[in-house]
Amino acid sequence: MMPASIVLAAAEEHIDRSHSWIWPEGYELVFGSIASILIFALLYWKAGPFVKKAMEARTARIQDELDGAAAALRDADADAVAIRQALGDIGAERSRILADADVQAEALITDGRARLDAEIADLHAKADADIAAVMSRSGDELRFEIAHLAAAVAERVVESTLDDRTQQRLIEDYIARVGANGAPA
Numbered sequence: 549m550m551p552a553s554i555v556l557a558a559a560e561e562h563i564d565r566s567h568s569w570i571w572p573e574g575y576e577l578v579f580g581s582i583a584s585i586l587i588f589a590l591l592y593w594k595a596g597p598f599v600k601k602a603m604e605a606r607t608a609r610i611q612d613e614l615d616g617a618a619a620a621l622r623d624a625d626a627d628a629v630a631i632r633q634a635l636g637d638i639g640a641e642r643s644r645i646l647a648d649a650d651v652q653a654e655a656l657i658t659d660g661r662a663r664l665d666a667e668i669a670d671l672h673a674k675a676d677a678d679i680a681a682v683m684s685r686s687g688d689e690l691r692f693e694i695a696h697l698a699a700a701v702a703e704r705v706v707e708s709t710l711d712d713r714t715q716q717r718l719i720e721d722y723i724a725r726v727g728a729n730g731a732p733a
Contacts, residue, residue, distance in 0.1 A: 571577065710718075 567573070572580065
């Protein structure tokens, strides 16, 4: 019985195994190839237009981005030229403004010095007038004090040297003289 079991075992091994470890059986190869061709044809027929549209849209989007980048580059170059030109104008404007500021500063300094000189002259004149007024006032006050002291001393001297009769006669002479002139002497 052994030979029958070996044949049976050999037949079983033949069913599980293919003739090549890379290629399938012939009928599997034919049916698999036909099925693959049908699937690829169906994909090309149905999905092809979508893929083509997507690729065209992608190409158009990339082209738009390239065009936009080129336009942005042109705009940036134009702006750079304008900025460089403005920088030249800014330098000239800065020089002009600084020159104007120097002229105005010199005018302010000259005007300020003239005003200060005038104020100093006014202050000197006022100080001289104040000094003269103080001297005059102090002279008047000194004269008044001397006159007051002289009158007090004269009164004491007169009181000590005059007697009542001489004093009475001087008063009457003064009243008579005032009455004759009409004003005090």
